[in-house]
Amino acid sequence: MSPDRPLGVFDSGVGGLSVLAELRRALPGEDFLYLADTAHVPYGARTDEDIRDLTARAVAALHARGAKGVVVACNTASAFSLTHLRERYGSGEGPFPVIGLVPAVKPAVAATRSGVVGVLATPGTLRGSLLQDVIRQWAEPAGVRVLTAVSADLVPLVESGRAESDEARAVLREVLTPLRDAGADQLVLGCTHYPFLAGSVRAEFGETFALVDSGAAVARHTRNVLCGAGLLREGGAGGSVTYLVTGDPERARPVITTLVGGAGQNTQVMQVST
Template sequence: MTPTSNDLPPPVVPASPLQYGSAPIGVFDSGMGGLSIVQEIQAYLPHEAIIYLADTKHVPYGERSDDEICQLTTQAVQWLYAQGCKAVVIACNTASAFSLTPLREHYGAGFPIIGLVPAVKPAVLKTHSKVVGVLATPGTLRGSLLKDVIAEVAVPAQVQVLTAVSPALVPFVEQGQQDSAACQQELERILRPLQQAGADHLVLGCTHYPFLKNSIRAVFAEQFVLVDSGLAVARQTGRVLAAQGLSAVQGLHIDPKIESAKQPTVKLQCFVTGNANNAQPVLNSLIQSFSPVLVSVQPAHLIGIEQ
């Protein structure tokens, strides 16, 4: 059973005042996949500093129990809060599905927590075939967020939603093998039935999966329109920060297209719960897709499940 806000430990004292706009945004994922969300936030909110926490010690979350997922996510959010983050983005569909509501209740409106929901709605609105595919983790399929959005959006529109799942995909990204022949063979195996059933849009229901776009296109060319939540999450983060007076450039209008075209100033710190040396090469390969500057990885010590 998912814990309620009363079951969670009290918030720790932050290292710096949360009300300052110059404080960083915390972004958390079970592994390196959340860097796809970091990419969108940096492009849309280029003046914001980011602390990224990857729980590489416990990745993947998809096959863990509901209680484990909630416990690990709670510890990660507490850690980011302690670093002085002004808001947290849970850049993990599985963690959002089981932890978002109790964490929001626990921290309250003064500490914004933004979660992820698979981008089913834009796919449903744009499909021509009335069939949409969702590539997700076992945990996301098990949780209520995806089921709720299908019931609220797809069912009234009479759009069929087909799902595909593979525990092998997240490890491919974590090991830097997202463009390998083995990864493409697995994508062929699990996605071909969706394509044959008429799906014209494919929702990438895990933050690791945008890093699979090249492999999906290598196998299926343009047979799928690929849809993810990255830009929507970046925009929602910007709206929440502005509404609470927490933006780094509060009151100024910044055109993301113009700003993102400039030489980037990297304001990104990366922390992992596993071996930092092992994570560095993978992070470098993923981060090069949106930043010319390599970012060092530092260890983060969380009190949590030891496995």
């Protein structure tokens, strides 16, 4: 496997662009293939089997296009699919690394002063065992109370370019007010779409919550994994991104362009099947 091959990044939609931004900062020499399964987003309300199948198909598509590894930049897909993917492709740090996300409960627990941490999650992430595992590992021994808030409406709002709309603020106000009233001072963003809602959270709640996500941590971990596998590309031009979607590329293009900060640019988005 050549280090010059691109690194795959997968999400159910455009939320993984928040992780891609961190990966590009940590790995400036890498080229990336970003695949958004926009034909099937959101994943949160889908069955466990459906999530695993869609994720496996997407990772297989990236593998077939020459990716040297994949970052599953989707909390719901990570919660249900990582074990199955690693059984298929080998160890998470093997010849085709499969790297996933873990909800950022650990840093939130370390930072809280009130002893109450909130987690904003999708229905799928809340249903999976991964979140409960990290709560048991990090919050319970520290005596920190973890409260969860869930909404099926937020991902579609980000996907449609309405992350800072009045509608998004209304949903956030409804689901996060109980966390504020309970004293939460840390808010774990348990979906890669949710960092794009930071402006709306601030507009509604000011500095009530410190917002915590796993993007920077997964980028550091990815660098370590690639280095350990002899797959890190440090020289050369690098830095390119190919955007792939399973749905309508014309519909996805303006949202992707806005979220990657490319206003006024003609972002190239291609449709693929998985």
